[in-house]
Amino acid sequence: MRVSSDAGDFDITVKDAFVEGDFVVLTGQMGIWDSKIYMTPGDIWQFTSIFLRPAVILYLLKIPFRSLFRSSSDTEDK
Numbered sequence: 001m002r003v004s005s006d007a008g009d010f011d012i013t014v015k016d017a018f019v020e021g022d023f024v025v026l027t028g029q030m031g032i033w034d035s036k037i038y039m040t041p042g043d044i045w046q047f048t049s050i051f052l053r054p055a056v057i058l059y060l061l062k063i064p065f066r067s068l069f070r071s072s073s074d075t076e077d078k
Contacts, residue, residue: 003030
């Protein structure tokens with residue numbers, strides 16, 4: 001994943017998720033920094049509602065097919 005901001009562009013890698021108290025915690029790395037993202041139940045619902053938009057659902061459904069066609073076209077070129 002990549003975060004773009006006025007401060008720059010940063011790659012983020014999410015490595016794990018676990019529950020800590022009332023939070024879902026995502027651990028990962030942003031650039032050279034280890035990071036933890038604490039998500040409340042409200043954050044999770046907001047995130048879910050963002051991903052339930054029709055354009056996002058359609059894109060998610062296309063991913064397996066795009067992977068199949070992309071890999072077959074790559075092997076034809078070689």
